[in-house]
Amino acid sequence: MAFKNESDAKAYWKENLSLMLKLLVVWFIVSYGFGILLVDVLNQITFFGLKLGFWFAQQGSILTFILLIFIYMRGMAKLDNKYEVHED
Template sequence: MAFKNESDAKAYWKENLALMLKLLVVWFVVSYGFGILLVDVLNEIRFFGFKLGFWFAQQGSIITFIVLIFIYVRSMAKLDNKYEVHED
């Protein structure tokens, strides 16, 4: 990766780390918060015949993780284009 200058490199990594932190917070809230901490509250709600807390623990956190991967890939492609370090 070749940046135009040092300030672009620092800005790129700052945005990259901010994006990763946001996505990791979402994943943590969904997997740990909904799947473990709030499971009893969410189990009072039904989702396709299953208790919602159980669904988050078994399927929701995995699906959320996969969606977050696609969001990360798309966001990084935009960030690479912004700083002109994209691969052709």
């Protein structure tokens, strides 16, 4: 990766870390919050015949993680293009 200048490199990594932090917070909320802390509240609701808390603990957090990977991939592609450090 070759940046035009040092300030672009710092801005790039600042935006990169910001994106990662936001996605990790979402993942934590879904996997730990919905799957463990709020399981009793969410079990009052059914989703495809399963209790919602159980669904988040078993499948929802995994599907959310996969979705977050694709969101990260798109976000990094935009960021790479913005700072002109993308690979052709």
